Amino acid sequence: MRKGGKAEQWAARSERLSAALRENLKRRKAQARAKSSAPGGAPGSTPGSAPGGAADGKTAPETAHPQGEPPDFRRNRGRD
Numbered sequence: 001m002r003k004g005g006k007a008e009q010w011a012a013r014s015e016r017l018s019a020a021l022r023e024n025l026k027r028r029k030a031q032a033r034a035k036s037s038a039p040g041g042a043p044g045s046t047p048g049s050a051p052g053g054a055a056d057g058k059t060a061p062e063t064a065h066p067q068g069e070p071p072d073f074r075r076n077r078g079r080d
Helices: 006-037
Strands: none
Touching: none
């Protein structure tokens, strides 16, 4: 008997990786939605702490998102 060829193994690996990436993206989007829609900051944050981690309550421009616009998960946000 002959085991699967390299092309079949590559295809199977590619399908597994694609499925894992899709699940990861879904999880990250759900986390971002929950974080942005949570009243009073991120889930699990202590009362009185700022959502951005700053003590004065101000958030960094990179972490602030305009209302209605989804978070940007790109690695290099400055380049288009």
